[in-house]
Amino acid sequence: MMDIVEFFAELYHSYGINLSIFYDHFDRDLFLEGIVYTAWLSAASIIGSLVVGALGAYLQYTGGSWAQRLVNGYVHAFRNTPPLVQLYFFYFAVGPTLSGLMGDIHPAVSNVTWAIVSLTLYAGAFNVEIFRSGIEAVPQSTIEAADALGMNEGQIFRRIVLPLSVRISLAGLTNNLVNLIKTTTNAFAIAVPEILYASSQIWSESMNALEMMIVLLVFFMLLIGAFTWLMKMLERATAVPGWGQA
C-alpha cells in the first residue's frame, strides 16, 4: 500500500503526472465515493428500467387499447426528449411542486432518487420497445405448435413466448443498458456526487484535469467492458442450441 502511495507521489514530483487519487487520502475517498454512487445509480436504474420495460411490454401484449395507447404515449414522450431536460423537469419542476402540494418546504425526494427515477423512466421507454419487438419476433408457427399441443394462452406466454423473447431481446438490451450506464453521468447536473462530479471536484482542487479525464475514460471503458462481457456470458449461457444462430 505504502509503495503505491510513494510511487504516485514520486510520479507527480518527478514527472508532473498528478494522479492525486492514488496518493491523497481526501481525493481517493472522494473518488471511491463517486464510484459507489455511479454503481448505485447504474444498478438501481438498470433494475428499475427492466421492470418498467417488462411491465410496458406486457401491457402492450395483453392490455386493452387504452393501456396500449398509454404505453405508446409514454414510450414516445421519453424517447423523443433529452434525458437531461427530463432530469431537470423532475428535479426542478416536479420535485418542488410535489413538496408544495404536500405543504413541506424540505424536498421529500433527494437528488439521487430523482436521478434514479428519471434514468429509470428514460431507459425504461427504450426497454419497452426492445421487449415488444422481442415478443413480436417469436415465430407464429412456434405459437401455433404450442397451441396444437393444448397449451392455453397463459401457458403459451409463460413457457414459450417469454423465454424466447427474452433471449431475442438480449442484444438490444445490452446496447440500451450500456447507454444507460453512460447517461448516469447526467446526474452531475443536479449535483449527485457520482464519478464525474467527484472528479470535477478533484480536478478543481488539485488542478489535474487531464489526468482525471483519462482516469474517468479508463474507468468507463472498464465498467462498460465488464458489463458487456457479463451480458455476452448471459447470452451464451441462455442460448438454445441451434436456435437463433444464422
Next chain:
Amino acid sequence: MKTPHTLHTSMPPVWLVAAALAALPMGAQAGQAGESGLLALVKWLPLILQGFAMDVGISFAAMAIGTALGALLGIGQISQFSPIRLLSDWVTQFFRNAPWLVLLFFCILLLPYQIQLFDWVIPFPAWVKGIVGLMLPVMGNVSEVVRGGIQSIPSGQWEAANALAFSRGKTLRMIILPQAVKRMVPPWMNVYAVLMMATPLVSIVGVEDSVTVARAVLSAENDTALLMPVYGLLLVLFFVYCYPIARWTRALERRYAVA
C-alpha cells in the same frame, strides 16, 4: 405509397402525448400563476426559441463533421491493411463507449481558447468546443453505421466486381457504396436523434442553449409557479422537433428493409 398509411395508423397516441405535454404548462399556470405566468412565458418565448435554434445549429454542425470523419473511420474499419483496421476499430469503440458528457468536459477543459496558425488567431469559444465534444461520439457511431452498411452488401457483389477486374477502391466507390448508402440512412438518422438528445448537455459546460436560457429566465422571474411551464415548454420543443424525425426514420427503415 406505404408511408402515409403507416403514419396514419398510430396517430392517436401521438396526439395524445402532444396534447398531454402541451397541457402540462397550461394546467400548472391556470392553477397557480394565472395570467401573469402565461404572459411571462410568452414574453420569454422568443429568447428560448433562440436558444433552441442554438441547439439545432450545434447538432447540425456536430453531425456534419462527425459524419465526414466517421465515414473515413468506417471505411478504415474494413481496410485490408491491418494497422489501419485495428486503429480504426479502437478509435470507433473508444468514442462509442465513452460517456458524452465526459467527452464534452474533455474538450471544454483541454482545448485551448485559441489556436495560432502563423499570423491567424482562430478563437475557440465554448460553442466551438461544444461542437467538437459532440462530434467525437457522433464520429464513433457513424463509423459503425458505415461499417455495418458496407458489410451488409452480399459478398457476391465484391466477387462479381473482382471478376470484372475492378480494383478494390473502385469496387467500393462504384458498386458497394452506392448500394450501401441507402441502407445506412435510417441508422444514420438514429445517430442524429441520439445526438439531439445529447445536445442540451452543452448547457452544463457553458454554452448558451435553450436549457441555459430557460434557467436564466427562471432565475430572472424568480417564480416557482413558472418551473413546470418553462421546463414543460423545453420538453415540448424537443419533442416537436425530434418526433417527426423519429417517424420519418421508421418509415425509411420499413421502405429500405431487406426482405
